Amino acid sequence: MNKYYNAIAISLIFCFCAFGQKKLLDIETLWKLGRVTLEDISPDGKLAVYSVVNYNISENKGNSNLYLISTDGNSPSKKITNYEGFEGNARFRPDGKKINFLYNGLLYEMNSDGTDHVKLSDIEMNGFIWSPAGDKIIFLRDVKYRKSTVELYPDLPKANARIYTDLMYRHWKSYDDGHDSNVFYVSYSNGEVKGSPVNIIGEAFEAPTEPNDGIEQVSVSPDGKYIAYSIKKLTGKEYTLSTNTDIYIYDVQNKSSINISSFNKGYDKNPVFSPDGTQLIFNSMLTPVYEADKNRLTLYDIKSKKTIDLGGKFDNDMDNALWSMDGKTIYFTSAINGCKQIMTMDVATASVNQLTNGVHDITDYRYANKVIVASKVSMTESAEIYTVNASGKLSQITQVNSTIWNTIDKPTVQSKWITTTDGKKMLVWTILPPGFDPSKKYPTLLYCQGGPQSTVSQFFSYRWNFSLMASNGYVVVAPCRRGMPGFGQEWNLAISKDWGGQCMKDYLSAIDDACTETFVDRNKLGAIGASFGGYSVFYLAGNHNKRFKCFISHCGMYNMESWYGTTEEMWFANYDIGGPYWEKTHKKQYEKFSPHNFVDKWDTPILVIHGEKDYRVPVSEGLQAYQAAQLKGIPSKLLLFPEEGHWIQSAQNGILWQKEFYSWLNQYLQK
Numbered sequence: 117m118n119k120y121y122n123a124i125a126i127s128l129i130f131c132f133c134a135f136g137q138k139k140l141l142d143i144e145t146l147w148k149l150g151r152v153t154l155e156d157i158s159p160d161g162k163l164a165v166y167s168v169v170n171y172n173i174s175e176n177k178g179n180s181n182l183y184l185i186s187t188d189g190n191s192p193s194k195k196i197t198n199y200e201g202f203e204g205n206a207r208f209r210p211d212g213k214k215i216n217f218l219y220n221g222l223l224y225e226m227n228s229d230g231t232d233h234v235k236l237s238d239i240e241m242n243g244f245i246w247s248p249a250g251d252k253i254i255f256l257r258d259v260k261y262r263k264s265t266v267e268l269y270p271d272l273p274k275a276n277a278r279i280y281t282d283l284m285y286r287h288w289k290s291y292d293d294g295h296d297s298n299v300f301y302v303s304y305s306n307g308e309v310k311g312s313p314v315n316i317i318g319e320a321f322e323a324p325t326e327p328n329d330g331i332e333q334v335s336v337s338p339d340g341k342y343i344a345y346s347i348k349k350l351t352g353k354e355y356t357l358s359t360n361t362d363i364y365i366y367d368v369q370n371k372s373s374i375n376i377s378s379f380n381k382g383y384d385k386n387p388v389f390s391p392d393g394t395q396l397i398f399n400s401m402l403t404p405v406y407e408a409d410k411n412r413l414t415l416y417d418i419k420s421k422k423t424i425d426l427g428g429k430f431d432n433d434m435d436n437a438l439w440s441m442d443g444k445t446i447y448f449t450s451a452i453n454g455c456k457q458i459m460t461m462d463v464a465t466a467s468v469n470q471l472t473n474g475v476h477d478i479t480d481y482r483y484a485n486k487v488i489v490a491s492k493v494s495m496t497e498s499a500e501i502y503t504v505n506a507s508g509k510l511s512q513i514t515q516v517n518s519t520i521w522n523t524i525d526k527p528t529v530q531s532k533w534i535t536t537t538d539g540k541k542m543l544v545w546t547i548l549p550p551g552f553d554p555s556k557k558y559p560t561l562l563y564c565q566g567g568p569q570s571t572v573s574q575f576f577s578y579r580w581n582f583s584l585m586a587s588n589g590y591v592v593v594a595p596c597r598r599g600m601p602g603f604g605q606e607w608n609l610a611i612s613k614d615w616g617g618q619c620m621k622d623y624l625s626a627i628d629d630a631c632t633e634t635f636v637d638r639n640k641l642g643a644i645g646a647s648f649g650g651y652s653v654f655y656l657a658g659n660h661n662k663r664f665k666c667f668i669s670h671c672g673m674y675n676m677e678s679w680y681g682t683t684e685e686m687w688f689a690n691y692d693i694g695g696p697y698w699e700k701t702h703k704k705q706y707e708k709f710s711p712h713n714f715v716d717k718w719d720t721p722i723l724v725i726h727g728e729k730d731y732r733v734p735v736s737e738g739l740q741a742y743q744a745a746q747l748k749g750i751p752s753k754l755l756l757f758p759e760e761g762h763w764i765q766s767a768q769n770g771i772l773w774q775k776e777f778y779s780w781l782n783q784y785l786q787k
Contacts, residue, residue: 138525140550140587143774145524146578147171147767150516152499154480154491155182155206155217158228161487162187165196165206165215166501168516171767178767182206182217184230187487187503189513196230205243205331210250214307218244223253225307237309242297243331247340253309254301254334254343261320262294282352287684288327289729289761299323299334299345301368316343316366316373323347324385325361333385337393341368342418344387344396356686359383359405363398363416376416379423382409386436391443394418397426399434405687406612408569410605413437413446413461426461430468431604434459438483447471447488449478451571451602454531454543458490458504471508475529477574489513493576495547496526496583525550527586529574534629537621543603544626545572547582547592548635557637559785561585562627562664563594564645564652568611568619568692571600579764579773580646588778589786591636595626612692615648616655616709623652627663639665640785644777646670647733647762651711654741657722658714666784668777670725671733671762674741676710682734715744721751723780725773727760753780 139145150168157164164187169180180202185193197203199219206217208228216225216236223236223244244255265277278291285292298317303310317323324333325348333346343366350358363384364373377384382401389396396416401409412427413434426446427434437448446461452470456477461468472478472490479499481490488504498521501514528548533541549558563580565572572594576583585592596603598619599611611619623643631638641664645653650672657667673679677697680689693709694702707713722745726738738754745752755776757769764770 138523138550141524141526141581141583142587143584143771143778145520146581146584146774147173147771149498149520151178151578152491152501152514152516153204154482154489154501155204156208156215157187157482157484157487157489158208159210159212159484161485163208163228164482164489164501164513165208166491166514167204167206169202173767173771176766176768178202180204182215182230183514184215185501185513187489187513189503189511193514194230196226197233205241207244207246210246210248216244216246216253223255223309234307236304236307237302239302239309239313245331245334245336247301247336248338249340251304252301252336252340253304254299254336255313256297256324256331256334257300257313258295259298259315259317259320260295262292264294283356283686284352284684286731288732289727290731296320296322297324297326299343299366301343314371316345316371317347319349320351321347321349329385333387335387335389335396337389338391339393342366342389342393343368344389344398346385346387346398356684357405357690359401359407359687361385363387363396365396376421376423377414380414382406383411384414388437388439390439391441395443397437397439397446399437400425400427405691407685407688407691408567408601408608408612410608411435413448415463426463426466429466430461433601434461436481438481440483441486447481447483449481451573451600454545454571454573454596454602456573456602458488458508472504472510473508474510475531475574476510477576494574495529495545495576497521498576525587527583528552529582532629534625536618536625538618540607542622542625543596544629545582545592545594545596546630547586547594549586549589549591552635554635556635557640558589558591558635559640559642559781560591560593560627560630560636561781562623562630562641562643563592564623564643564649564656565594565597565600566645566647566649568599568615568648569601569608571602572596573602579770584774588781590642590781591630593626593630595622597622597626613694613705614709615651615692616659620652620655620659623656624660624663638663642666642668642781642785644668644781645672647672650733653722654711655709655714657720658711658717660720664720666780667720667722668725668780669722669738669741671727671730672724672737672741673711673733674737674744675712676706678740679733679737682731682736684731712740712744715748718745718748718750721780721784723753723755723776725755725757725776727757727762727764729759729761732762 153167155165171178182197183193201220221240226233242256300313302313335344348361363377366373381404387398400414403409411433415424432450434448458471476494502510530546650669653669724742742754
């Protein structure tokens with residue numbers, strides 16, 4: 117094996133467990149894993165509550181339950197809910213005596229040991245938090261602001277049509293149904309929800325914004341007088357052209373809000389009040405319409421109304437920020453060289469230090485009474501809950517999937533820094549099959565990441581699962597190509613307006629370097645990817661110089677002009693490509709980088725996968741690519757999911773996806 121490889125995680129080869137030889141990870145086993153989410157930590161730091169989703173494949177649905185565990189790890193976890201459906205958004209009441217949670221959107225309460233469940237309200241909620249005094253519940257709820265077609269034409273009750281007069285009429289996987297998420301609060305006392313909910317927005321604006329933002333976009337001051345929230349006060353065409361969300365602070369007493377981030381025309385999100393209530397931190401992206409700008413921290417002083425940029429000295433993103441109890445330290449997460457870690461910042465000096473180390477991703481964490489609990493994953497480990505001590509050491513306290521993993525022979529994950537065509541250093545992850553034999557040759561996959569500004573970190577996916585790929589006999593090459601966060605802003609920014617440029621050279625540099633290894637079979641190479649990764653596959657199909665023997669593209673952009681004319685978040689298209697295809701100044705971008713302009717060079721088998729409810733990259737992109745391959749006589753297959761969007765979320769659809777994925781690879785790379 118190449119001496120420059122740095123073996124990070126070594127799997128035991130031909131190892132045996134107490135019950136015999138370990139087996140390989142397969143599709144069925146992957147779907148047996150419980151999907152763990154950290155929910156909350158008790159105010160005294162002694163207990164953590166988490167949820168686990170398990171899927172019933174035959175019924176094609178998942179079920180979520182809540183569990184309680186002590187953070188000292190000295191006692192086993194306890195299952196505290198067992199309803200049919202989804203329990204989540206669990207929060208300890210501020211006094212620690214109760215745990216509240218949502219069951220299918222309704223608010224429930226139980227004792228802190230998980231006993232005596234009581235439904236508190238029939239108010240439907242999309243997420244909630246407590247006021248620190250425990251006298252109010254702040255929650256999200258959809259409000260209907262626009263009439264449906266049936267309401268406009270009551271004399272035509274069976275008419276089936278949608279009518280729109282503005283943009284943002286559909287987003288990600290759903291059409292506008294006339295509703296917007298707003299922020300509410302309702303009074304609470306002695307186990308009862310009292311009075312009518314108060315809508316602190318009361319306007320047809322999204323708070324928070326779809327599709328990914330939730331209750332983390334709301335924060336309550338320690339004295340309960342103020343509610344901070346992120347909102348996008350734009351609609352229609354203005355909405356689709358702008359990333360300008362703002363942080364507002366609502367005064368509960370006088371029922372009015374002020375915008376504290378009007379100076380910034382980019383994203384402002386994730387407000388968090390300091391422990392003494394005198395300050396507020398929130399994330400800001402300072403470049404308008406650039407959704408992947410550095411996610412820096414901004415500090416707002418409540419009294420002076422002045423803001424301070426805390427992110428100037430740090431060259432990577434600052435996500436999931438929390439205050440220490442004394443208000444002197446801010447915790448946050450950031451991708452550092454392909455691994456997501458917990459970081460600390462000294463508020464007085466803005467100096468940053470890395471708290472955790474290791475080859476993993478910290479996907480979430482909570483802090484209370486000087487205790488940190490976190491969820492951690494890696495390419496070979498699904499999520500579990502850990503404690504993090506003052507020196508950054510992680511100690512596992514849950515064992516949700518340990519029984520399964522103890523029977524699995526895991527792949528080996530390695531990292532390597534290679535030199536790109538323009539002389540830069542690029543991190544490349546290589547995942548080797550279980551039982552790896554360096555004297556053998558293996559079919560090899562080039563993994564193309566989506567985003568385009570998302571990192572190839574130590575994530576654990578239930579579709580693009582590197583462990584499953586390696587367990588099926590493939591070496592996986594996953595380069596941290598141009599455009600990925602975690603390697604400084606210059607590297608991250610380099611992808612914009614250069615989609616088919618240096619990024620594609622980075623991909624080819626990675627696979628060409630891999631081919632110098634004796635164990636890589638250069639005659640059995642495949643390229644795979646979704647979203648921007650799917651675009652990358654389409655582009656490489658016309659620009660790979662016979663390197664690859666097959667391709668798989670999921671929800672990829674094929675024709676940049678038709679994509680621009682049918683996608684919804686125009687701020688993304690305008691920034692990353694440069695602007696509309698009808699403006700001459702941007703025409704060259706479309707000509708140089710649109711995959712359909714190179715389809716004359718397509719000659720390699722390709723599987724095209726798409727969700728018909730994908731409005732981010734509309735299904736017409738996949739249809740065009742498949743039709744071109746068919747008309748050119750190229751072996752090709754089209755896999756369509758009528759009810760799926762940009763992601764595959766149904767259990768049986770997910771398994772079908774995997775079966776078709778490996779069937780295609782095996783047909784062309786395992787012969």
